[in-house]
Amino acid sequence: MDAIFKALADPARRSLLDSLAAKDGQTLKELEAQLDMTRFGVMKHLKVLEEAGLVIPRRSGRFKHHFLNAAPLEEAIDRWIAPYRPAAKATLTLKQRLETPMTDKPDFVMQTYIRCTRDALWDALTDADQMAEYHFLARKVTEEDKIYRYYFEGGEPMFTARTLEAEPKSRIVSTFEPHWEEDAVVSRSTFLIDEEGPYCRLTIEHRDLKYPVAPGEGVADGWTRWAAGLKTFLETGQSVRFSAEAQKEDEPA
Known part of the structure; x- marks a missing residue:
């Protein structure tokens, strides 16, 4: 839970999540073009989001695509308003590890x-x-x-x-x-x-x-x-x- 709130505390990381919500599966280059910071800076922010489970990286060939994972947010919300959000229980334990390589990018x-x-x-x-x-x-x-x-x-x-x-x-x-x-x-x-x-x-x-x-x-x-x-x-x-x-x-x- 602490990792989620830490990840959301930075406006740059919130901007990355907003971007992925609008267009999921973006590469580092696509995300970098939207922020006024170095490539290394964007990578550091993405790492924090990945560790919080809010972003799932997926490699396809030479490129790594990034997907928004809303499950940790659902878990945080469910902690207080679970009786009003039965559907939120669907993915309380969703995590960010994807290990099997694929040749094409999932939607x-x-x-x-x-x-x-x-x-x-x-x-x-x-x-x-x-x-x-x-x-x-x-x-x-x-x-x-x-x-x-x-x-x-x-x-x-x-x-x-x-x-x-x-x-x-x-x-x-x-x-x-x-x-x-x-x-x-x-x-x-x-x-x-x-x-x-x-x-x-x-x-x-x-x-x-x-x-x-x-x-x-x-x-x-x-x-x-x-x-x-x-x-x-x-x-x-x-x-x-x-x-x-x-x-x-x-x-x-």
Whole structure:
């Protein structure tokens, strides 16, 4: 917590976060051009933000891209107003470590730590019945030949995910094919699993998105709610759907 407030105390670091909020995944050169300071100075500020978990660096070829990680801010907020922000619990333990090299730059990156075994996490990510238990909107998921189809509560198709690559209990790459809009662009999602004692670190990456990612909206909000359901399901065994619709259903009449 102290590292977060220390990182936010400097106006230059706040400017860097504002810049990443407006355009995520910028390189050092892009960020340097926006501040009246040396390259070394910008690097020092980025290091502080990385240590606080507010920025996640990601190398692609010769370039290092920087992504805003809002989870530590959610954790700080959740400490005082958790009863009013159930969705904030989604990524309380998100961290900034990304270790697996990729050849192309992701449009969205997120991490969470889940108290579970590698086997349990892998099963939750590949078993259609379990997927339907924790997804924030899908009420039914089917699987055939590693093609997963998600359905809304009324039975309407939500999206399809075709497995492109799979390294057992370590990595999954699949398509993301929305069915809720015409001419939807097919994108790619990646799950990376690393085990750390009693915890598993799950990294989520999303590529080839049609629109820029805005923190707390669209794709970012969807992954936050999805991760909240997955984490709760694995750690408590309870099926909780972190969606506005589900919250309305749970409200007393």
